[in-house]
Every structure is written in structure tokens, then in C-alpha cells.
Amino acid sequence: MLCIVPSMSIGHTLLGLLETGPRHGYDLKRAYDDRFAHDRRIHYGQIYSTLARLLKQGLVEADGVEVDGGPERKRYAITDAGVADVAEWLSTPEKPEAYLQNTLYTKVVLALLSGRAATDVLDVQRSAHLDAMRELTRRKTGGDLVDQLVCDHALFHLEADLRWLELTAARLGQLAKEIG
């Protein structure tokens, strides 16, 4: 099974996890693997290179060093700019295209973990999806049969995403309990 978080979202996912409290790299890896990795765990190298980038961007900051009998472990905390970055990411719909479930699932879980309204994530995405479907419907209505068939293919895929989204919206309460 594929890792469910696309690589470009890993930074936001780590930020989202840090929003619940400062963590060191090992903690972050464990939280990430528990929630999002399924059968494909994230490498330590990817965690630390992402943290280095976030540090450079001012989205996280060092929050002391833990010395707990073993090697020293640097702890990271999210900055105000990091919180704003997560909020911006969660409230911005993904470009409507098929097979977005992985990114959307990650956004929904992080919204629930951080106490934000997960329905907002889903509503914003529904709106973006419907806009894309309207555009395809207009193109189809004015097009020939080939246009219609091509647009229908895209429409059915977007519709499948939306149906997943509606089902997720209906199960938010249950999901919140399970990840809480």
C-alpha cells in the first residue's frame, strides 16, 4: 500500500502534528506512521530534512533538548507563522482532480486533531469540486459526442470523490472519537 500522504504535503502534515504540542523527531515519526503511513513508514531522513526546511522557513523553532538517559533529542515547536501556514493549507481546497482522498483524509484528521472545524475542510473542497464539475458540464453541453464522453469520464471521477467526501462528513463524529 502506498504512503497516503503525498510528499508535497509532508511538511504541512508535520506542522499539523506539531500543533498539538512540541515533539522531537522520533515522536513525530511515530505519530506520522500511526496515523498516515499505513504499510509504508516515513524515513527518519525525510522527517529531519523536512524539519530543517520548516526551521529555515520560520514555521518551526527549536524548543529545547531532551536528555532522557539516551542520546540528546532536539524538540521542535510550531511557530505562529507555522500555525497560520497550517490554517491556510486546511482552508484552501485542493485542485479538483480525481483520487484526492489521501490529501483530504490527512486534512480532515489534522483539522480534528487541532480542534478546527473539519466540516469546513470538506465544505470548501465540495465547493471547488462542484465548480470544476460545472465547468465540465458547460463544456459537455456545448460539445460534440467525443467532448461529452471525455467530460463524463472526468465528471464521474469527481463525483466519486464527492461521494467519499459526503460519507466522510457523515462520519466525522465517529472519526473524531477514534483519533481523539
Place this chain on the structure above:
Amino acid sequence: MTADANFSAEAASGTDFLLSATDLHKTYGPTDALAGAGLGVRAGEVVALMGPSGAGKSTLLHCLAGIVRPDTGTVRYRGADLAGLSDRARSALRRTDFGFVFQFGQLVPELTCLENVALPLRLGGERGRAAAKRAREMLAELDLAEVAGKRPGEVSGGQGQRVAVARALVTGPRVVFADEPTGALDSLNGEQVMQMLTTAARERDTAVVLVTHEARVAAYSDREVIVRDGRTRELEATR
């Protein structure tokens, strides 16, 4: 990015809207069907009401159409409060200014399709021959001339639903209310019904308020309003 468009009394009182509702509440026994719903519909606009089953979509549609009286809140059509109209005036409004398309069982089985389409004209006092002429013209315009003499039981589900659309449009309504109009149809027939309904409505500058849970049906609308737990939510994406 998106912005919430919370529908307020101020917004509803604007002259921009042909039909508007503010802060509607409706209770059936222990159930709050509507708990502060509101929206505005402009002339010629196709608005989809979406949301899970039991969210209050149909109740909201029935309140907007003057079929159900909300417990509290206001529905305005052309600036006039529907609550201020007598039952008779509301019935007249539903006959002259509003058209309806439902999911099932709306055509009278004993009448031909032509007679079904002529029915709202006859109820409005139009004479038989004139009503039949207009009904025939409407059927022809919607490519349904061949079913004029058939009874609803003798035509396909898709044809029957298109006849229902013809009947909803024949009086020249300002608003058509459509409650799951494709719910009983397959994809292709559903698409034909939606294309016909929205094209004909836009040509006539007739607004359509559409209840649906299907995204492909909602994609024929100009915008969607989400109904959840009896409340409405509208997101205006930067389009």
C-alpha cells in the same frame, strides 16, 4: 480561498432577490426540520440545495414555494411576505408564478401527456382549446410531440419526467421548484431532464430551486447552498 456568505435579513430585504428566505424555523413534533435557514434566489438563477437526507432540503423548498408555512422566519417573493397572503392568494401564486417538478407520481395517469401539460392552464381558467394549443406548442418545443396522445403509463420514465418539466414551464412561471427531479432516472435520462430543464429555464429567465443529493445534477446549477441540520451554508469561491 472561500468566504462564507451568511444570509441575513439585510441581504433578503435587498431588491436583488426574486425569492428569499430568512431565519426559517420549522418543527415537526420533536424534530427541528429547519433551524435558522435562509437564502436568496435571483431571477433566472439555478440554485441547488444539497445536503444529507433529513437535513431539511425539501422542507426548505416547500417553505420557499408557499406549500408549508414556517413556524417563524420570513419568505419573500418579489418583496412580498408570503405569510401576509391568504391561502387563496398563495394557491394562485403557486398556479401562476411557480412551477413544480417532483421525483415520482406527478402526472395524472388517466390523462394524456398533452392533457397533463394543459392541466395547470385549465386550472388557471384558460379555455380547453387555447390550453391544448399552448400545451402542444410546449411539448413540440421540448421535442416531446410524439408522446402528446399517450398516457403516462405508456411512455418511459425519462419521457414522463420531461413531460412533467413541460407542465411545470407551460404557465411561464418565474420560479420552478424541482425536488430530486432525476432521482428515479438512470444517468442518461437524468442528464436529458436536467439539460432540458435548465436550458428552458435560462431562456425564459425563470429561476430554478433544485433539491438534489447528486453532484452531477447540482453541476447544472449556478451555485449550491448546503443544508445541514436545518441550517444553510453557502460558500462563495473566488471564481
